[in-house]
Each structure stands twice: as structure tokens, then as C-alpha cells.
Amino acid sequence: MQFIPPDYFRKLEKAEIFSRQPRQLEIDLGCGDGSFLAALAGHHPERDFLGIERLLGRARKAYRKACQADLDNLKVLRLEISYALAWLLPDHCASRIHLLFPDPWPKKKHHKRRMVSLEFCEALTRVLEPGGEFLLKTDDEEYFEESMDVLTGSSGLDEVSWEDGAFFYPQTDFEQRWLGQGKTIQCSRFKVSD
Ligand SMILES: C[S@@+](CC[C@H](N)C(=O)[O-])C[C@H]1O[C@@H](n2cnc3c(N)ncnc32)[C@H](O)[C@@H]1O
Numbered sequence: 001m002q003f004i005p006p007d008y009f010r011k012l013e014k015a016e017i018f019s020r021q022p023r024q025l026e027i028d029l030g031c032g033d034g035s036f037l038a039a040l041a042g043h044h045p046e047r048d049f050l051g052i053e054r055l056l057g058r059a060r061k062a063y064r065k066a067c068q069a070d071l072d073n074l075k076v077l078r079l080e081i082s083y084a085l086a087w088l089l090p091d092h093c094a095s096r097i098h099l100l101f102p103d104p105w106p107k108k109k110h111h112k113r114r115m116v117s118l119e120f121c122e123a124l125t126r127v128l129e130p131g132g133e134f135l136l137k138t139d140d141e142e143y144f145e146e147s148m149d150v151l152t153g154s155s156g157l158d159e160v161s162w163e164d165g166a167f168f169y170p171q172t173d174f175e176q177r178w179l180g181q182g183k184t185i186q187c188s189r190f191k192v193s194d
Contacts, residue, residue, distance in 0.1 A: 002063050003050060003075035005088060014093045017075065018048045024095040025050065027127070029081045029115070030102055032173055034062025034074075039170035041066070041074040047095075051076045052084050081115065085123035092129045101174040104140035116147040118154065125156035125192055134190045135162070135169075139178040144186040151190055162189035 006016060014022050024047040028037045031051030041049045051074070053059040059078040066074040077084065102115045116136075124134050134157065138144050151157055175185060 001066060001072070001075045003077040005077070008088065012088055012090050014090045017050060017090075017093075018073075023048050025093055026096040026098065027052065027089070027094045028098045028100065029085075030054075030099065031062050031076065032058050032101075034058075034065045034076065036098075036100060036170050036172040036175075037062065037074060038065040038069055038071060040168070041071045042069060043168050043170075045073055047073065049074045052079055052081055054078065054080050082120075082123075085120070085127060089127045091126055092132075094127050094132055095129055096133045096135060097124060097128060098135050100135075100137045100172045101178070102136075102138065102143075104138065104143040106140070106142075111146075114143065114146070116150050118150060121151060121154035121157060125154075128192045130192060130194075132192050133160075135187070136189075137172070137175065137185055137187045139174075139183040139185055141184075141186060144188075148188060151188070156193055157190040158193050160189050160191045162187050 003017060005012060026047060026049050028051045031037050031053045034051055037049050037051045051062050053062060053076065056078060059076050063076045066076065099115060105111060105113045128134065136147060152159060178185065
């Protein structure tokens with residue numbers, strides 16, 4: 001389903017995203033064509049999923065995937081991640097937030113467009129519930145190191161291990177693309193500090 005917020009000028013209530021009895025909510029930032037999220041939503045019908053994507057074509061593809069697979073636990077919001085995280089998403093609503101293969105903006109003059117920053121970490125800890133998790137994957141080693149510096153320096157998040165196969169975690173569209181080109185994937189997992 002598409003998710004169109006009832007009001008863009010205030011923080012939402014969790015029940016405004018999925019109106020049924022609140023359940024675990026996972027948010028995928030930059031969900032692309034939705035392959036990852038649709039696979040995860042199919043595997044976990046007992047949880048709810050929200051994909052955020054700014055490109056219309058990709059948001060539409062993700063939305064169609066949810067409809068074709070009849071996934072009533074997956075919604076897609078077409079919006080800028082930073083706006084949704086800072087101004088729209090409810091406090092402490094999400095059990096997991098995924099940031100998978102964010103645009104690396106390799107040119108130095110574009111580094112300020114990168115997603116992971118101190119403000120981003122603060123927004124994560126606002127939106128994640130106590131004990132909630134943030135999961136990051138990228139093929140860009142330099143961006144990974146920069147992100148890890150910011151994330152490990154953030155007071156609200158603690159790094160935890162993420163062993164291969166520890167839990168069901170489908171490959172994303174971009175992950176398959178990069179693996180097909182022989183690239184190495186970097187992963188990290190953080191928990192909201194107690
Ligand atoms: C490299 S793609 C990865 C897509 C998907 N996560 C995957 O792994 O297949 C990055 C995605 O994030 C989206 N994106 C980048 N910056 C964004 C922003 N500020 N707000 C919303 N979407 C964004 C892009 O449009 C793109 O679809």
C-alpha cells in the first residue's frame with residue numbers, strides 16, 4: 001500500500017501508519033524497488049514494514065510489489081528520509097531501521113549529502129524504541145569507515161555483532177548487483193543504548 005500521511009506538519013501517531021493493534025514496525029530508509037522489504041514482510045507477517053523512498057519510479061515499484069504479493073503489512077512512503085526522520089515519524093515507534101546501500105556520494109564536494117551524520121544518529125535514537133536496532137550495509141569502504149566513526153561516536157547507540165545467517169535478512173536489489181560485480185559488502189548493527 002501507499003502511505004500518505006494525514007498531516008505533514010506534525011509528528012504522526014504510530015496508529016496512523018498501521019491502524020491495527022500496534023506491532024513491531026521496521027523502517028527501510030531508501031527502499032529502492034522494495035525487493036528487500038517485500039521479502040522481509042512476506043517472511044514476517046506478524047510485523048509491519050514501512051519503506052521510505054524519494055524517487056517516484058522506485059516508490060511505485062515497491063508499492064506494486066506489496067500489492068502483487070498481497071502484503072497488508074508493507075506500506076511505502078514517498079518522501080525525503082531526513083524530513084521523515086526529523087519531523088514525521090513518531091517517537092520510539094520502530095523496532096528496526098535499515099539503511100541498505102545508501103548513495104555513497106563519492107566526490108568530496110558531495111560528502112555533505114551523505115546520510116549518516118550526528119543529526120541522523122540523534123533522529124535514529126528518537127525514532128527507535130528502547131532496545132531497537134539500526135542495520136547498515138554498503139559496498140563503499142570509505143563511506144563505511146566514515147559512517148562507523150559517526151555511529152560509534154554517538155552516545156545513544158552501541159555496536160552489536162551481526163554474524164552471517166544470524167537471522168533472516170534477504171539480499172537487496174543493489175546488494176545482488178554489487179555481489180555480481182565481485183564487490184565486498186560491509187555490514188554493521190547497532191542497538192539503542194540502555
Ligand atoms: C543505492 S539505492 C539502494 C536501494 C535499496 N536500499 C537497495 O539496497 O537495493 C539508494 C536508494 O535510496 C534512495 N534515497 C537516497 N537518498 C534519499 C533520501 N534523502 N530520501 C529518500 N530516499 C533516498 C534512492 O532514491 C535510492 O532508491
